[in-house]
Amino acid sequence: MEIVLANEMGFCFGVRRAVEMMEEATQQQGAMVSLGSVVHNPQVVAQLREQGLEVIASLDEVSERPVAITAHGVSEDVVRELGSRGVAVVDTTCPIVTRSQQWAKRLADDGFAVVIFGDPNHKEVRGVLGWAEGKAFAVPTVEALDDLPDELPSRIGVLSQTTETEGHFAEFVRALLERRMDRISELRVINTLCNATTNQQAAAQQLAHEVDLMFVIGGRESANTRHLAEVAREEGVETHQVESADEIRPEWLNGHQRVGVTAGASTPDDAVDAVVTRLRELAPA
Numbered sequence: 052m053e054i055v056l057a058n059e060m061g062f063c064f065g066v067r068r069a070v071e072m073m074e075e076a077t078q079q080q081g082a083m084v085s086l087g088s089v090v091h092n093p094q095v096v097a098q099l100r101e102q103g104l105e106v107i108a109s110l111d112e113v114s115e116r117p118v119a120i121t122a123h124g125v126s127e128d129v130v131r132e133l134g135s136r137g138v139a140v141v142d143t144t145c146p147i148v149t150r151s152q153q154w155a156k157r158l159a160d161d162g163f164a165v166v167i168f169g170d171p172n173h174k175e176v177r178g179v180l181g182w183a184e185g186k187a188f189a190v191p192t193v194e195a196l197d198d199l200p201d202e203l204p205s206r207i208g209v210l211s212q213t214t215e216t217e218g219h220f221a222e223f224v225r226a227l228l229e230r231r232m233d234r235i236s237e238l239r240v241i242n243t244l245c246n247a248t249t250n251q252q253a254a255a256q257q258l259a260h261e262v263d264l265m266f267v268i269g270g271r272e273s274a275n276t277r278h279l280a281e282v283a284r285e286e287g288v289e290t291h292q293v294e295s296a297d298e299i300r301p302e303w304l305n306g307h308q309r310v311g312v313t314a315g316a317s318t319p320d321d322a323v324d325a326v327v328t329r330l331r332e333l334a335p336a
């Protein structure tokens with residue numbers, strides 16, 4: 052059995068930057084807390100915990116220890132609240148997410164209703180919503196466009212969760228235009244997709260054509276990992292999303308000759324290495 056790795060996969064620059072900033076901060080400032088998980092990957096969270104970074108769920112748990120904002124970012128209210136409490140803040144928001152937040156704010160300030168194509172419960176989307184002064188709506192699917200209020204400003208700005216696929220975002224914009232054409236005077240589409248994610252998705256798509264089985268490695272909560280698995284499945288190849296090597300069941304490999312491996316943007320290299328080692332053990336060449 053042959054194992055083929057995707058050309059682009061694993062830690063993106065935004066996650067790498069966030070992890071490095073947090074490691075440096077714990078070395079310099081001692082124990083600190085992060086508002087939510089640093090990344091959607093339990094192994095990375097565990098490693099940082101050993102270095103003194105404790106994950107907290109909400110602002111209620113903030114005390115005197117420095118607070119890290121994660122790569123997914125937070126709303127403007129949270130930034131203000133942290134400022135008013137006077138605690139030290141290490142802001143590791145990915146610059147690509149910061150750009151989305153700034154666009155949401157700018158569009159709202161200019162009188163646009165802001166429609167964000169993404170999961171309303173995802174941390175990044177909740178944060179971006181919070182920069183638009185209550186004028187933004189998160190819409191997870193084309194079907195959910197029907198839930199938008201009838202009465203919206205006639206000028207609409209559209210953003211996407213950074214990890215969405217190009218194809219799904221294009222389809223979403225088309226559907227929005229078709230459904231509300233009669234009520235829209237201006238539509239501004241801001242491409243807030245992340246290049247790192249888009250490149251990984253393209254590499255996964257290409258790989259899916261070349262193999263007969265795919266493994267996508269990454270945290271179950273990770274949106275970009277989930278999208279990689281979607282991309283592979285949409286190409287018609289059997290795909291398993293796993294968080295770690297020990298989840299792989301030997302029978303999944305039965306009858307397969309070429310196995311592709313890719314990994315989400317928050318998946319560290321050692322998780323990928325462990326999966327490849329396990330695949331080699333289960334089905335040596």
Ligand code: F3S
Pocket residue numbers: 063064065066122145146147148213214245246247248275316
């Ligand atoms: Fe940033 Fe893209 Fe990674 S938005 S955190 S570089 S997946």
